[in-house]
Amino acid sequence: MTSRGEASSETDALADKEPGRAGVRLVKQSMLYTLGIAATRFANLLLLPFYLRTLSKEDYGALGVLEQLVQMMVIITMAGGMETLVKIGSDLYEKPEDQLRLVSTMTTWMLLSGAVVGVLGSLLWPWAGQLLGGIRLWPLGVCALFTVAASSAFQSLSAHLQVRGEVRKHTLFQALRTAVNVAIGVPLLLLTDWGLMALLLATCLSYWICAGALATQMPKGLRLSIDPALLKRVLRYGVPLLPHIAAAYIFQSLDKFMLAGSSEHGLEVAGVYSVGSRIASGAMMLGLGMQRAWLPFFFKQAKQGDAQSWERVRHLSFWSMAGMATCVAGLSLTAPEVVALITPGGYGTAAAVTSVLCLGTLYRTGAQTAGAVVLSNESAAYRIWLASLPAALVNIALNIWWIPRWGALGACWATSVAMALNMLFTVMMGRAVRKVPFRYGAIGALLLTVTLIVALAEHAPLLVRLALCAVVPLLAVAFDWSFARAEVGKLLARRRALS
Template sequence: MARLLQQSSVYALGNLLLKASGLVLAPLYLNTALLSQLAYGQLVLLDATAQLLLPLLGLGLPLGLLKFATDPAQRAHQEALPFTVLSVTSMLSLGVVVVSWWGAPLLNQWLGWSEGVELVRLFGIYLAAKLLSGVPLAFLRLREQTGWYTTAVLAEALLLIGGVYYFLVHQRLGLVGVLLAMVLSAGLSMVVLMGSMLRSVPRRWDRRLLAALVRFGLPLALSGVVLPVLHVGDRYLLNWLATTETVAVYGWATRLSGVLNMLLVQGFQLAFVVIGLKALGEQPTGEAFLHRQTFRHYSIWGSWMVLALSLSAYDVTALLATDAAYLKADPLVLPLSLGYLGYGLYIIFVNVLYAAGDSRFIAWNVVAATALNVLLNLWWIPRWGAMGAAWATLVAYSLLAAGAAWRAQRLRPTVYPWAVLAGAVALALGLAWLGQGMLSWPTLLRLLGRSVLLVLYLPLVVALRFYRWEELREGWRWVRKRLPMG
């Protein structure tokens, strides 16, 4: 638990700074003099496409690197594992560049976008760079080098900020300028990461690893195709069933709720996948103690972050957006944030499935949740627009977590504190409902009232005995020992 907390904190800090860098760019993306609302909607769709394609193109190889490097049964082949995975991914990345370059005219004809050929080619180079850099980033996670991992991600973000300011603000290149900045930042990051990894791993190729990697990775490649549809497919359905302008509003709502994803879920996932696999390997039978403890803490603090995002969405949007239309994103943030909370719970349970090598069930579980998401979107978007898409996302993530929990319980029966999860979510919803009643208040009074509600969550958690006073005192002693003056 100490290692998980420490590493998650480093990743969370990095993700916080990363999200802050995104907020630096938000005034530029939302400034219609630099990037029209239509162009911003197109950028949202391109970002969604990247999330869809990268897991598929990677064939589950980065996760296979983590799985087999912590598997005692693969000990004889682990020395050659990093270079083998990197070599295969390099060939895949080269194929992405070739296909996107020569297929750009056909794709542009299908999209019907102005400057579409140039956009597709730039986007293909960006995909290849991100695909290839995923392997050395996974290698840093495997070695638990959280500081270097965070530094690499933040360096890429800073390069992106500089590139966007140059190409979008100074050169006035619009969406093409944003893509140029993305290619520049991802490409330079990929070169540095690959060079660093090649200096520290044996350059050994073991083709016997390929069969095991493929057996484990192919179902994950299927889920890699489908899971991003669950993450971002609603943007495409909104663009089809509503308007691109609606996609822009919904995209901004996902960025706001995505603070939970960036600050808590992603940071937690980066640390927990490795530490969880190692913990299960060291304790092959009995309850998953680390997973049970993590479930409780995640439920409490994740629900608090859902409340914080719901209470702050309106004022953050009013501060950053030049167009009042983006204020329509405010009510979407609560269900979308709850969806991210459910996805974090899924990470806890699916870790047990990774350790057991049950990648087939992972794939089918993802397919079922995504199919439900698509059906609900087709049903609810025509009725309720963007709000229908938000609630469909929440329901689908809940099913995803429930399916993984059911399977994990069959593999490693563990008594999880479900009452804590239900109580923490109910508490967050109740306080968020009170905060919505303050929407018509003057700005300063509204900010003060919502801040009180946010702080009130913490003593209520203790009053409801989700945490006991003895645990809080023990936790405070633990923190003091690790403070510089402790």
């Protein structure tokens, strides 16, 4: 009798030999990963009207600032995030015992480094808190710092499921973490006067509870221990990736931190920005879901390196970007109505913020798609920070220039411009590493179309904006009509055969 992991490996091998099945599998995995992220995003969106009527703009701004701070510290703690663990785990795919040692090592490292980061953060808080709009260390800062180690451990354990292809279990635990968060946070918000502290405490506890539950689902042999050789390998690969992996978080964190610390704007305007970024996370969840499926897929195709593998990469990368562009265009064009439906009065600027941040997410997805080429080569991966650091410096300069003039809208345009530069730099670096047959011209045309839609269609009548939603998918079909027709034909034939 074969185990579930062995059966999954056999299915993967079969899918790799059939282009149609590989494409369907990639789409299914992307959708399942997206579903797990959507559980978190949609729960936040559904509860957003309740939060905005319970918390002040200043409180919601502080929540957004602290969330960004935790995300940044988690990436530092994880030495490059889940991408590092997926790459090293994929290299050890044929050695389950080494994979388990990797999970044990990194989970232990996350807990220890999370504790160190928390202590250092508390020592720096008297200075940093003033730069973040005066957020106090106790109790808000302490709760945020305790969340860092828990979130890092949870993501480390989740990465093992991602490498093994256990997508359903990965999605289940993402949804479970959200359910626990809501089950704790909403009653605390309703029954106490803790306000913002209730939400932070719920987030912290949900990560600790679900990290413990996920640890019980790991194969036998998981324990708190560190393998020095594996840890050195992870750190050597992951530390140079930090600027690249954290680019999107760095850009939005800079926006929120600089808005919160601005004497002209402060936490209230940061709260408006946070609402826009929360709604724009609808596009981000699709990008993250695609990325979680794309990296293992690309690493496997690059390892095979035959003409059939590169043909799959050529078409599926295009359709992944086309799907993302369609989502971004749709959410951007309907942002005014979505914001009006969710928020109380006083958040009108959040609609424009949503549209522009959605555009930035599209650029970021392009950078991640091209970045897989660099990440697949360990010697080149050490230099990928060169694609992100210049964009971050441009973001800082634009924030200094634009925030005093345009507030939250200036901040989000600074982020989108920086993400576009990050994408261009990553593409150039990827082409220097390996000539992958991406459809650069067709993808570039889709990106330009969405950019024009976001920049020019904001004040168009609703019917015009709804009609424009069809432009991107129609362009995508026109660019790759033969492949789309062939794949639809295969799916219909397979369905007829099954029936």
